[in-house]
Amino acid sequence: MSLCPRCGVDIGDAASCPLCGLVPGYETPATAMPHARNLVDLTASVQPPSRARHLFVAELITVSLAIAALTVFLVDLLTGGGISWSLYPLAALGFIWLSLCPLIMATKRKILGLAFTALAPFAFLLALDLINGDINWSLRLGLPIAASVELSASFATFVSLRSRRKGLNLLSFGLLAIAFVCLSVEGVISLWLGGPLRFSWSFIASSALVPIAIFLFYAHHRLAADATLRRLFHV
Incomplete structure (x- = not known):
């Protein structure tokens, strides 16, 4: 055949x-x-094109979170006769949606998606404070701490992306960001409690982190400049 x-x-x-x-x-x-x-x-x-895939993923996340929110809402309404504890998980679900979906859908405007993701923690903290009936701790405690965390993370990410050669310097940037967060957290808490600006445990933590970060930064550039050391450390 x-x-x-x-x-x-x-x-x-x-x-x-x-x-x-x-x-x-x-x-x-x-x-x-x-x-x-x-x-x-x-x-x-x-x-499907890239944007269609992103929209599909955002749709799946939205539907899943909406089902979870409706379930929590109905359970609270039917068992308690009103809306009370369900406001907390509803706020958490809204935080998850605001953190993920705008960033996924903004395929051409990444800056806009990142802006929504950055604002999500602030909105979540304000919502938690409002659920209690008044804005109390969020403005003076929660939001400043969240801002310090986002600022330090943005700094570490920016300098890491701008680095031509990546290695130990990434760890150095991360340790510096953690040291800044420690100082910010203790400073904000001390002011919120009504006392003077003091640094105790955060100063000790930063004193340990900063020298390590400096050494890693030095080692990164020293290894980059010396071929013998690169062969010795297999980098």
Whole structure:
């Protein structure tokens, strides 16, 4: 039995394929397996574009969080006769949505998505404070601490991305950011308690972190400048 290499039809003793007209023995690699190539092209054509995939992921997250929020709301309403404790998980679910979905959907405007993600912790802390009936601790305690964490994380991320050669310097930037957060947390707490600005445990922690960060930064650039040391440490 003789088969056509292009369409797979049994051509028997015929000089050419009765379906496609191909003469056996004169096919080229491009024409011998057109079905495989067409299958690859078809598979690529049915793949959704990047924005469509992002919107689909955001839709899945939104539907999942909405189902969870509705469940929590109904359980609180039916068992307690009102809305009380469910406000806390509802605020948490809203925080998750605001942190993820705008960033996923903003495929062309990443700055806008990052802005929503950065604002999500502040909105969450304000919501938790408002649930208690009044804005008390969020403005003087929660928001300043959240701002210090985001500021230090932004600094570490920015300098890491701008670094031409990445290695031990990334650990150095991270340790400096942690030291700044420690100082900020203790400073904000001391002011919130009504006392003077004091640093005790945060100063001790920073005194341990900063020298290590400086050493790692030095080691990173020293290894980069010395080929012998790079071979010694396998970097």
